[in-house]
Amino acid sequence: MQITLTNSGKRFNREWIFRGMDFVFFSGKSYAITGANGSGKSTLLQVLAGALMHSEGKIIYSAENNIRISEEAAYQNISIAAPYLDLIEEMTGTEFLQFHSTFKKLSKTIPDILSTVGLHEAAYKQIRYYSSGMKQRLKLAQAFFSVTSVLLLDEPTTNLDIPGINLYKELIQNYSKNRLVIVCSNDKNEYDFCETVIPIEDYK
Numbered sequence: 001m002q003i004t005l006t007n008s009g010k011r012f013n014r015e016w017i018f019r020g021m022d023f024v025f026f027s028g029k030s031y032a033i034t035g036a037n038g039s040g041k042s043t044l045l046q047v048l049a050g051a052l053m054h055s056e057g058k059i060i061y062s063a064e065n066n067i068r069i070s071e072e073a074a075y076q077n078i079s080i081a082a083p084y085l086d087l088i089e090e091m092t093g094t095e096f097l098q099f100h101s102t103f104k105k106l107s108k109t110i111p112d113i114l115s116t117v118g119l120h121e122a123a124y125k126q127i128r129y130y131s132s133g134m135k136q137r138l139k140l141a142q143a144f145f146s147v148t149s150v151l152l153l154d155e156p157t158t159n160l161d162i163p164g165i166n167l168y169k170e171l172i173q174n175y176s177k178n179r180l181v182i183v184c185s186n187d188k189n190e191y192d193f194c195e196t197v198i199p200i201e202d203y204k
Contacts, residue, residue: 001061001069001077001149001180002027003048008057009203010040010047017043018203019056027064027149030181032191035200041184042082044200045154048182049080076104081143082154089128093119093138096127104146107175117141117167132159140168144175151176154184165189 002024009019017040025031025048033041046052047059050071061074069077088096097110106113114120117137122130127138136159143151157165172181172193183191191197 001063001074002066003150003180004058004060004062006058006060008047008054008059010043010052011055016055016204018200021057021203023198025180025182027180028178029196030176030191030194031183032194032197033182033184033200034186034191034197037186039200041200042084042154045080045082045152045182045184049078049152050075051080077148078150078152079104079143079146079148080152080154081139081156082152083158084154085139087127087135087138090126092124092126093130094123096138097142100142100146104148107145107147113141113145116145117171118163133161133164136160137164137167140171144171148179150180150182152182153190155187155190156183156185157187157190 005021005023008021010017033044035041043052047054061069061071063069091099093114094110097106097113114123117140119134119137122134127135140156157168160168183194185191
């Protein structure tokens, strides 16, 4: 899926977070959105995901044959992992992925997914008892293993230790091919694979 922004902007009250953005995110390419803390990286990512409505301009989702995709249908093609997205802590890891699979198809079985991200021993433990790093692994799992053409990652190694960071890099290498990947980060280790870097300050 391709995402095209035309003179797009977002503001809260009178403050513009970004504006005048003309950019095309191409299918199968990888992009990094960089900028200081509080500069608006996460806001832009949420606008791209359709979670926030833009304040001006246009955002068009389209297939590779340039056929336009509605915002409702685009949701089915987008997965996201971000620190501000909550998990359902009363559920176990298995139950959470089962619930998630009712919205988006998964590319592996749930036991395989949990094993891949190192959570197989906690498969039937309530998420409330997960460490912050385990929760981040689960967030990455639901994003990477959803059958989607767009992968949005906001500070993807938040709360991860060295093995967790290595896992993230393995997920990128093995499960992001042929997808549109957009990473919001100030840590080059999170986006060193990206082909294009977009400083959010360029759109202030």
